[in-house]
Amino acid sequence: MRVQRLVAALLVALVAGCGPAVAATDDRVPSFRPAPPRPYAVGVRHLVVDPDGSRPLPVTVWYPADPATPPDATIQEAAGPDAPVAAGRFPVVVYSHGLHSLPDLHAPLTTRWAAAGFVVAAPTYPRTNLRARDFTRADVRNQPADGWRLIRHLVRLDARPRDPLAGHLAVDRFAAAGHSAGGFTTAGMFTSGHSLRLRAGIVIAGGGLAGSFAGPVAPLLFVHGGADPIVPESVGRAAYDRSSGPAAFLGLPGQGHGEYLTPGRPGFAQVLAATTDFLRWTLYDDRRARDRLRADAVLPGVTTLTTRALPR
Template sequence: MHTPTPLRDSTIVAALDTVLGASAPVVSVAPVTLAAPARPFPLEVRVSAPVHGRDLPVLLFSHGNGWSLDGYAPLTTFWASQGFVVVQPTHLDSRRHGIGVDDDRFGSIWLQRRDDLVAVLDQLDVIDRSMPGLAGRIDRAAVVAAGHSWGAQTVQLLLGARTVGADGVVGGDHGDDRVIAGVLLAATGLGGEQLHPFAKAHFPFMNPSFAELTTPTLVVAGDQDQSKMSSRGPDWFTDAYVHSAGATDLLTLFGAEHSLGGIPSWEAAETTDENPERVAVLARLSAAYLRAAAGGDPQVWHQARETFARAGGGIGRIDSR
């Protein structure tokens, strides 16, 4: 098992920083309220962006179950420092809203989550005006998305994945062509009889069809991520890569559990595998993938992947096709 290394001593973090270049100072503003008239709670988002730079791509981020726009700073702050306008909505399952599995509204949240991200795309004018100095700096043709756990399921809908109904029929298309690439962090895999009864009863989206996911995607999985929702082992979280044409790369993190080292927050209670070096590497590799996909730096993913192959063997591996 990989022993965490202080970031100041991490060879692989330093090497990836050389590939990515200097990080910029970041400004963040929240809450920014978007129009969502049918929603039981206002749609609030956090917007984070670098202080300088133009033609900034948009990065939609969807949080895991129970979190909010205030989570995932270890990733989102770094992404913003790398030139993205990061937009984080608070979805209806956030603990601050109090909608639990016994609430009649809970069963439709998985679709409302997708609608939250679409609402962001439909209201980029509001995002543009959300903080002083941001107006006119957004590249609206360069939109990418990332999500963790339930958030990964939300994002994979935008990327083209569908959901298989109880009748075995693949459901409708919830994709959005404005999203040109994605990162799926600990995305749950195929459903069926290996799903546990609780998941079958409360999470209808845990029956995905990845065959329709054709948008370029980086899948990230921990090799110690044992879900309570399925009898499958950690390989369950690689299904999006195995079964989709769009998933170009799989990053497997050694020793990582569902929080992938602590991406929801620093010192979060739910993190059972705290590893700041792992989180730092994940932030850099995902930034490189998304920067290459957004078109401003097409070689950075190749360079980051080669650097990781040389120096990151104790942390994980990347499979590509």
């Protein structure tokens, strides 16, 4: 409980100092607005993209829900299935799991992003998830197309009358993020000529796929353990070096493949803070979040940060 309260307090600190959200004055959903000054409660919804197609894609969606949480509330106490979506439009993060994994296993990070004012849509990839009947590692090469299929579905969903998410998605403000094979999937979504809807990416314990980072240029954040035995840090560093445009590399010396994604473990607070700052900067145009990214990301002896071409 103490760790949960600390994380809730961290989220309050992350969203502090920004302009207040614009309140709805009638039944219409307000247009896109500045980053929220307080955390939200978190709702969760499950849907399936192309359920009758050859490659159905189950998706877990976490989203900001009403009411905003009090400062001492925990994310778990605030969460609820199919809770009403909070008023306003919210940027969207497509989050990709790794091999033998599931979206729910990443909830400690993704629910906190949702509390900070993002809709997080996490697909269960058909042939690499934990329960896949025909598990195939090579299917990762097909997953970037799945990510784009999800983006197109969400754009349509936002315009669909009576859908609970309709009018709540900032459909010109997407980011992609993912861990391990999901990090490679994320990189693979940034191929030449990709839609400008995709504004930013976070690659956690991953690297690049063929054709990654070819443009248009988008800011990228790489997160990697220095002693990762599954995907060596050198793979993540090579992807960082190969990317063009603004980029940052958050290193965790001595850490492995993802223990820093567990609340209470060394580095979790810095990863949460840095990724949230990055998303607020790139999707909400929050310059204060950009300016505090370095201070939030670095804890001597736990994390390091290398940056390239970040605007000041």
